[in-house]
Amino acid sequence: MSEAVEVTVAERFEELYGAEPEGVWAAPGRVNLIGEHTDYNDGFVMPFALPHTTVAAVSRRTDGRLRLHSDDVEGGVVELSLDGLTPEADRAWTAYPSGVVWALREAGHTAVTGADIHLTSTVPTGAGLSSSAALEVVVALALNDLFSLGLKGWQLARLCQRAENVYVGAPTGIMDQTASACCEAGHALFLDTRDLSQRQIPFDLAAEGMRLLVVDTQVKHSHSEGEYGKRRAGCEKGAALLGVDALRDIAYDELDAALDRLGDEEEVRRLVRHIVTENHRVERVVSLLESGETRAIGPVLVEGHASLRDDFRISCPELDLVVDTALTAGALGARMTGGGFGGSAIVLIDATDTDTITKAIQEAFAAAGFTAPRVFAAVPSAGARRVS
Numbered sequence: 001m002s003e004a005v006e007v008t009v010a011e012r013f014e015e016l017y018g019a020e021p022e023g024v025w026a027a028p029g030r031v032n033l034i035g036e037h038t039d040y041n042d043g044f045v046m047p048f049a050l051p052h053t054t055v056a057a058v059s060r061r062t063d064g065r066l067r068l069h070s071d072d073v074e075g076g077v078v079e080l081s082l083d084g085l086t087p088e089a090d091r092a093w094t095a096y097p098s099g100v101v102w103a104l105r106e107a108g109h110t111a112v113t114g115a116d117i118h119l120t121s122t123v124p125t126g127a128g129l130s131s132s133a134a135l136e137v138v139v140a141l142a143l144n145d146l147f148s149l150g151l152k153g154w155q156l157a158r159l160c161q162r163a164e165n166v167y168v169g170a171p172t173g174i175m176d177q178t179a180s181a182c183c184e185a186g187h188a189l190f191l192d193t194r195d196l197s198q199r200q201i202p203f204d205l206a207a208e209g210m211r212l213l214v215v216d217t218q219v220k221h222s223h224s225e226g227e228y229g230k231r232r233a234g235c236e237k238g239a240a241l242l243g244v245d246a247l248r249d250i251a252y253d254e255l256d257a258a259l260d261r262l263g264d265e266e267e268v269r270r271l272v273r274h275i276v277t278e279n280h281r282v283e284r285v286v287s288l289l290e291s292g293e294t295r296a297i298g299p300v301l302v303e304g305h306a307s308l309r310d311d312f313r314i315s316c317p318e319l320d321l322v323v324d325t326a327l328t329a330g331a332l333g334a335r336m337t338g339g340g341f342g343g344s345a346i347v348l349i350d351a352t353d354t355d356t357i358t359k360a361i362q363e364a365f366a367a368a369g370f371t372a373p374r375v376f377a378a379v380p381s382a383g384a385r386r387v388s
Contacts, residue, residue, distance in 0.1 A: 128338020
């Protein structure tokens with residue numbers, strides 16, 4: 001984040017609340033390299049943080065009031081009472097930051113006695129890049145620092161997930177919040193979502209002459225809508241039918257036998273097949289990156305897209321067009337990323353092919369009559385931090 005943005009956020013805070021903020025914090029959005037919809041199945045994921053961040057200028061209050069403002073939403077300052085924060089009572093954008101405050105206090109952190117918060121963000125919303133997690137994590141980190149709660153990054157991620165699941169009502173897994181809180185620059189985060197063990201995997205594409213493009217299709221989605229929840233419920237049904245705690249417990253070499261046991265439950269069979277093979281793909285990507293075979297992850301990304309499209313059925317024409325066009329134009333690999341039903345795709349390329357592949361995607365969208373996509377390079381960046 002530039003110094004100019006930091007100063008602007010602090011100045012805007014002072015305009016709104018009449019005093020300088022006690023500090024400024026930033027939390028990034030994320031791209032998931034591989035491991036989609038595995039997080040709520042206790043599986044493996046591999047995200048990395050983007051340079052795009054949500055920035056919060058924050059000061060403490062002691063009167064049980066929470067005042068919220070965002071430059072990205074029309075309207076003035078919203079004032080809430082901490083005693084009045086209850087799940088499902090708030091369906092505006094304020095549910096995300098107020099949900100974090102609710103989750104902290106419900107977990108026993110009653111030292112949080114109120115705050116003035118001003119927010120601004122460069123994370124695209126509805127693009128599958130975790131704008132909501134960045135908003136949650138930046139608020140959680142600021143309150144953790146200001147009220148000396150002593151919570152680690154993974155603990156903040158857990159509380160933010162609870163805020164989104166219970167307070168906002170979106171049945172998301174733990175990946176997005178952990179990525180925003182814990183990623184390191186120049187690395188992808190190999191995360192076991194069952195025990196939250198982490199390993200930072202070096203991921204420096206520029207040094208190897210490669211680049212990862214993010215293609216935001218401009219097709220908006222919302223995790224709290226029904227299709228995401230249906231997939232999660234289907235996975236839970238599959239685990240119950242197979243007698244395991246989560247689909248993570250089905251080993252890759254046991255998949256065929258597990259599918260046979262599911263009989264004519266065709267929809268559940270598809271969901272199970274995706275989760276088990278996707279966990280295996282994450283492990284393959286980790287192995288390839290650690291052995292220096294970065295280019296070889298391209299075909300694994302393509303396999304992941306086919307699984308999300310055909311088994312999990314959460315792709316859309318725009319996402320499929322990105323992947324098909326990029327591969328035809330010479331990309332090393334491509335797949336949709338994020339929750340699905342729109343959002344973004346990632347494209348692994350040789351850096352010298354950036355203009356050619358970007359142009360091919362833009363022309364394909366124009367020919368199909370789709371809204372022009374937003375294309376940018378994804379650079380593995382730092383996780384949440386205090387910036388002033």
